[in-house]
Amino acid sequence: MQIPSVEIPEEIAILPIKGGVIFPLSTAPVLVGVERSKRLINDILATPVEPKIIATFMQKDPEKEAISYEDLYPIGTATIIVRMNRLPDGNIRVLLNGVKRIRLLEILQSEPYLKGRVEVIEEPEYDEREIRPLRESVLNAARRLSEYGKLPPEVINALTNAPTPGALADLLASLIQNMKPEERYEVLATIDVKERLQKVLTYITREIEIAEVAQSIQREVQREMEKAQREYYLREQLKAIQKELGIADEQSEIAELEERLRKKPLPEEVRKVAERELKRLQRVPSASPEYHVIRTYIEWILELPWLESSEDNMDLANARRVLDEDHYDLERVKERILEYIAIRKRNPKGKAPILCFVGPPGVGKTSLGKSIARALNKKFIRISLGGVRDEAEIRGHRRTYVGALPGKIISALRDVGVNNPVMMLDEIDKLGTDWRGDPASALLEVLDPEQNHSFKDHYLDLPFDLSKVFFITTANTTLTIPPPLLDRMEVIEIPGYTLEEKIHIAKEFLIPKEKEATGLKECKISFTTEAIARIVEEYTREAGVRELMRKINRILRRIALQIEEGKLKCGRMRITPKRIPDFLGPPEYYPELAEREAKVGVVTGLAWTPTGGSILFVEALRVPGDKGFKLTGKLGEVMRESAEAALTLARKFSYEKGVTPDFWDKGFIHLHVPSGAIPKDGPSAGITMFVALYSLALDLKVPPDVAMTGEITLRGKVLPVGGIKEKVLAADRAGIRKVLLPEWNSKDLEDVPKHIKNRLQFVFINTVEDALREIFGQEHASHQS
Secondary structure (H helix, E strand, O other): OOOOOOOOOOEEEEEEEOOOOOOOOOEEEEEEOOHHHHHHHHHHHHOOOOOOEEEEEEEOOOOOOOOOHHHEOOEEEEEEEEEEEEOOOOOEEEEEEEEEEEEEEEEEEOOOOOEEEEEEEOOOOOOHHHHHHHHHHHHHHHHHHHHOOOOOHHHHHHHHOOOOHHHHHHHHHHHOOOOOHHHHHHHHHOOOHHHHHHHHHHHHHHHHHHHHHHHHHHHHHHHHOOHHHHHHHHHHHHHHHHHHHOOOOHHHHHHHHHHHHHHOOOOHHHHHHHHHHHHHHHHOOOOOHHHHHHHHHHHHHHHOOOOOOOOOOOOHHHHHHHHHHHOOOOHHHHHHHHHHHHHHHHOOOOOOOEEEEEOOOOOOHHHHHHHHHHHHOOOEEEEEOOOOOOOHHHHOOOOOOOOOOOOHHHHHHHHHOOOOOEEEEEOHHHOOOEOOEOHHHHHHHHOOOOOHHHEEOOOOOOEEOOOOOEEEEEEOOOOOOOHHHHHOOEEEEOOOOOHHHHHHHHHHHHHHHHHHHOOOOOOOEEEOHHHHHHHHHHHOOOOOOHHHHHHHHHHHHHHHHHHHOOOOOOOOEEEOHHHHHHHHOOOOOOOOOOOOOOEEOEEEEEEEEOOEEEEEEEEEEEEEOOOEEEEEOOEOHHHHHHHHHHHHHHHHHHHHOOOOHHHHHOEEEEEEOOOOOOOEOOOOOHHHHHHHHHHHHHOOEEOOOEEEOOEEOOOOEEEOOOOHHHHHHHHHHOOOOEEEEEHHHHHHHHHOOHHHHHHOEEEEEOEHHHHHHHHHOHHHOOOOO
């Protein structure tokens, strides 16, 4: 802290201050509301002179406007205008920084504002030996005052570093709370440093005495207010207020909870906790926030189905009939449900299975859960896990948090009212994770038959038996499900449907359902098999039937509109392939067809996607020039590594057929996989990329009706891949006639419909040589890999 060096003019504008003074080295805000004072501030700020200096003197009468020398105290402070703010009510707030003491000699003008002649009062000389002990006494008193909370601790450092004893006295005088304006002026008007310090010490000692008395009174009051008396007083007040407002006595509410608790069947441990909380509730005033927290907790305990169960239907014939009514095919799932019923009949205490239906969108995973609940006569509840990132959404929040509630599992059981429903955890593969926790880890206990008999929600903090719940989870892929969670579930693959299966589903399920939804049940509308096939091939591209259902609904909506407009009659109507564009417009997709012409470096591969299988083309091209190898088509890291392995193998086999190294070293090789906007990854295109590069090197054409899939190694081995059923269905749709598959995948053809297998020729390969022999002839497989 330094004393600013500012030259104070002899003639200076004067700002009268009501009820206060500004000390040198202190900063104070001043509200300016008098018109002449506002004019002063505006004029000073309009001048280019820096700094903006004005004189401040305290008014003798705050109620009277100061217009003469007699209206002001003679000792004041020269101040600098630091900041100015204009307020909405027209007043001005200025921040003033005190510089030096000044004495008013005379008033030179009173209009438009006061202006006078002043002299600067310099700090007088003092005896350091006399002042030092007095200065220490003032600082010690300030420290004591800080201990009582009357001075901020950081102010003590500023006081200690005050440049002069006089500055210390001024700073303290500006900070002491219980000083009258006249007392502050008395300190300002005291020029002698020793006398000024003594006055400040007197005032600060008085402030300490006031603080001690206040603290003593507070301690005495706290001792006198016993807890029982305070509660009694507040309770009596509360009763009087409730009586005045007509609010029902909380005792009736507690009595209702007691009656419900008496009648509710509960496990012994849960009942003890509920009774303990009810006793706490009786002691807490109803106006207290704790009252509502405890009451909500007890109500959750009373509403949960701790021991309530529904009676299962164990009739195997009924279960098979219901499952067949609701879904076509899906034999593996139906057999698993029937096995569960058979085991429950023989062992009623057996644990419910935990199934995971994995398959593309629209194949009926969610609706299958509802069908299972109907077949078993169980209640059904669905919980969507897509996008859930907070662990507390599964396990709930602890009761210490405001607004805490149980998690989704316990909330769902409260809603369904029984402890043995079919609970579907939808989209479990789309769980997220962030700083709030990992919900997948919270599900480990829920989906573990060895642990979920005593699942503890954070809110309830009581064991709840989930072992009777029939858990079904759904996912589009298992790749994003954490392995520990996947290990706790029995995975059942639900593949996409073939064209024939979609036609059957449309006729037996979708068309009747949509006719009823559009109010056309009475009209004899029929779709030909060819019409449904055209909708599937040209207006949908999916593994399931969701989009097919929407297209059928759109056709029926158009028919309903035309009937209402009088253009059609509700009678017999046959939808043929030619009429489809009239309802749905031009085709949205063109069937995936294989290349009709054999080309060098172009090979058909098979791919798996979350929406089913598809074919893909691998194109290889060489351009003379500098050596290089480029991959395009939005390929992932694994697929790029497969391409590198394919290039190495292609070079090896091409050398053995007479291709010189110049072909590879003096040319730019480009490998492209359409469509370029769709991300692709995985090792299953390894054999396809190898054949494309080999075809390019030897200038051999690849038959267009041959497709292949398989991972390759640097030893030339062809390893098994997944998604065989979907890939084979895609090959059949595209007009492929020969499919090359890894030998180890031969077992996967059991899932392929028989009529599809009859239309295709399957060749199983163990090495890349087997593939070359099958595609290009025996002479291309004479090498040892």
